[in-house]
Amino acid sequence: MDKRLRRILPTVQKPARYTGGEYNEIIKDKRSVKLRMAFCFPDTYEIGMSNLGMRILYGCINAVPEFWCERVFAPWGDMAEAMRRENIPLYALESGDPVADFDVLGFSLGYEMAYCTVLDMLDMAGLPLRSEERTELVPLVFAGGTSICNPEPMAPFMDLMALGEGEELDIEILRLFQKARDEGWTKRAFLLEAAKIPGVYVPSLYEPVYNDDGTLAEMKALPGAPEKVTKRIVADLDAAYYPTNPIVPSTEVVHDRVNVELFRGCVRGCRFCQAGYAYRPIRARSPQKLIEQGIEAVRNTGCQEATLLSLSSSDYRNLGEVCDGLLDYCEPRNVSLSLPSLRADNFSMELMSRLQKVRRGGLTFAPEAGTQRLRDVINKNVTEEELLNTCRIAFEGGWSGIKLYFMLGLPTETDEDVVGIAELADRVLHTWRQHSPNKQRGVRITVSTSCFIPKPHSPFQWEPQVTMDEYRRRVNLLRGSIRARNVQYNWHDADTSFIEAALSRGDRRVGGVIEAAWRRGARMEAWSDYFDFKRWLAAFADCGLDPAFYATRERGEGERLPWDRIDMGVRRDILLRERHRAYRAELSPDCRAQCSACGAAALLPKGVKCDG
Amino acid sequence: MDKLRIRFEKAGKAAYISHLDLMHVVQRVFLRAGTPLKYSEGFNPHPQLSICVPLPLGMESGCELMDFRVTRDIDAAALPGELNAVSPEGLRFIECYEPQRKASEIKWLRCAGIYEYDAGAPEASALEGFYSRGSVPVLRRTKRGEGVLELAGNVRDFTAAPCEGGLRVECAVSAAEPSVNPELLVRALEQNEPGLRPDFASWRRLEFYDKDMTAFR
């Protein structure tokens, strides 16, 4: 270990985050591998190690014998400061080698508030921030992840962006890069060739042109640029790589458990939900495969908890079978099985009761809106009756805590909808009074609201966010309407949501804002410890831009959008249709009831059907 | 025999695993190796593991002792190998046996340290002289607030010898009543003899002893 590092580790919080050396970490001989990649996660070790996508790609890239992929996380403030003071450059956990010495840096961008951290990591690595300033081919800096479905805010900093699922795409990019490096291509020659790989967006091949009013006139495709870049998917999940030998952290992380990934995509079609649209088409793993992978991973890690992951677990067709198969193995070994993202229906509750012998913690549901009208607007297919029925079963089954999640500021929301949230919470409380077998224990009902953030590639991508003042007014209205002592109300800050909204639908100029914010000291902005609203306002001002232009302005349906060059699978006219249906509070059937031919099935190979 | 003791090394990267995290790490090592650990009864069963003398974060050790229980007879001689095959870097199990003595008999701990001096090390004899003074008080913070601990009588057999980058020191410190963290030795220099203070010091535990200075395992 580096002497300087040895000296600072005892002085920082939780040093085990910065050493690597965990069980199942992948070590290769650096002299014999052909290509070294630093997988960079722009948040803490604890968050990054809980991220399934990172674990999949880490294993998948390392499954190629001549590639060695190592992990890099963002150091917490005390460590970042100490590293800068001692001139220790950002290093990878496995080898301890400086990131700048790697062939490739791949950033995982899951949420917008991590953008400044990407720049900070590049800087800590000693690399220039902007792609154009890195004139050599090596190192290549690219990004993948959900939030780059609008690639433009981070476009100035990335040599290329990998859209969609990375299992196959990342390997193709790395292979081409290896060839280019070995044959001594220029960076430009490589990028032109890379742009031919389906799913690769090369920002320098597109030039934004703006109208006088600041809206986008065009994303001009320069020579060699494809008209559209379509995201990539893995068609057959059973055949795809899955990590059954994941790294076992030696220190506490957010989710320290074995992940079993049921399926990708979502059959529901909630209109606010980016993931629900951007992850289509729907592809499931077979129950046998899931049971096999789950057992193997539990055995290989010694984890005492396994969890079934997907956007909406109740929609997995063979959920009972998978649970039975896993419980057969887990129960005698004291391994617990958890099942997040359940719907509020009877079947799910029965399952929950079987899985959670100990009723610890509360149950969480996300009705998202307080009235049936507004739930219909967002196509959230849950009725009040269903919800109360589920709560009744939960209370009867011994649970005494229920968490309810809502959004304020959804399109068409009125004060009646806001107050409706309080009324719904009251009815949940009433249900408890009627059905709890053990009233002495009391009940905790928690209502949480966040401010709705319109996201690219969802039917609400054209919607304005409500202003911060309006959001705060609705928060106060709701606060005043919640009177019961047993109902607790938490709300998200207006200012973080506002900045997130501005970044999420930003154009390339917002990249300048991100850089300006970083220059003013922004990093780890997803953490309230570090988020600084005034600094963001100053950064927008530095660039002569107004965050409201991006956050609270309604986009015209004919307006060019910064992410227009990106095809996530769902057709634009379907998004528009859903938007218009929302205004009429008209429901669309879920994919199980009726396929609405959204277009995503075209991403599947011939003969393979969408599992909607 | 359901009670067993295992001696292990915790060094290199593993030195930065905290005591609390270590319990979790070791539990999983046992689970991966398929060792039939005995669990406590109750709603939230946990394995019955106990570390004889918790190791401060960042310090290495070649002599850690941990007691645990199993539900059926196992091959104790084979266990270290089985555990090492599924352990993280820096954790190495050495020997497993039925404990003959209670951990409460531990009184002394021998440890080695490297005092790093960036601008040249002082004479070894200067350090040896310092730690053999009749009184070596050190101000330390405990859970109960600040207090002065007397190192004289609680640190013995201190020796120092030049090595690359500074001095290699060795001594025995009291491990119980009071338990002396070897890091206090550097703190004592800081407070009493700042000229001798190293720029950095790292420690490694070598062996536990009872009150008669017989090795305790």
Ligand code: SF4
């Ligand atoms: S193709 Fe049909 S079933 Fe599949 S996601 Fe689209 S609408 Fe749903």
